[in-house]
Amino acid sequence: MLVTSERDQQFHDFVRARRAGLVRTATLLTAGDAHLAEDLVQSTLTKLYVAWPAFQRAHSPEGYVRRVLVNALTDERRRLWWRRERPTAELPDRPHTAAEPARGELDDGLRTALRDLPPKMRAAVVFRYFYDLDVAETADALGCSHGTVKSQTARALDRLREALQSNALFLRQGVTQ
Template sequence: MKNERDEQFHRFVAAKRAGLVRTATLLTAGDAHLAEDLVQSALTKLYVAWPAFQRADNPDGYVRRTLVNALTDERRRWWRRRERTMAELPEHAAAEVPGGELSDGLRAALKELPPRMRAALVFRYFYDLDVADTADALGCSEGTVKSQTARALDRLRAVLGTPLNTPLTRSFS
């Protein structure tokens, strides 16, 4: 038998899951499978901390922070560090990736960024969060967000071959 907490959580998941998967897909630079895993981990953590989530001043920020923490936890797993990357993947079916509006070049360039830099760009330019909200989501200072964003944009420009005087952020619109 479901209680009120379960009903509230179910309504939350029904309303927000698609957006969480879209955000996670951006944070993982298009890895739909990892994005699904991150959302599942984040939702599990939210369910456990549901009373704290309901008391949060900024519920959207709480969810973003939980998602970034899930990504950080995933990157720290011992087996993840031992994985070998391959130049060519074996044949597999193409997956429908939410957030498919990214060009392949931009998606590949984002994949080259460290997770924290990628998260700073996603929150600042894809979700148009200000520096303070991005810092809150990442659990860092505003200065760190500014420097991570600037470095990430410089790296993307170098990878994409975009001149430094051309605003790369137009690609994110």
């Protein structure tokens, strides 16, 4: 018979209840990279297990988890700089469909625009607009000031608008030629 501690049981229950939500958040933070999202969640859960007593004492457990997830993303980006995408002269073959993205999924234009944002800027947008967190909760998750959240969000939205408008213009030109 496997004997587990109360701490292990609490952690197990937490993982069963929250893992799917963490994967969704990580997928948004990585602009749709499902493999990296799974890696981030695994790293986050490992760090959370080690710091389980601190997590339980946290004033905001949700904020604590978000912060660990964002830190894991930042660590991953710093550590594995060589895994970043590189531009190529040829586009990969990909089926072109006019189907609407499924509920909760990002369309290709938005996913690409999000992917082009720096990680902290992307995280600010994800937490503010996908998860509807206020400025204070987002600042707590990112470990920065309220002003930084506001400026990062404003810059990110400007970049997203520009990218999406450029994409729309490109598509219109391609249709008329």
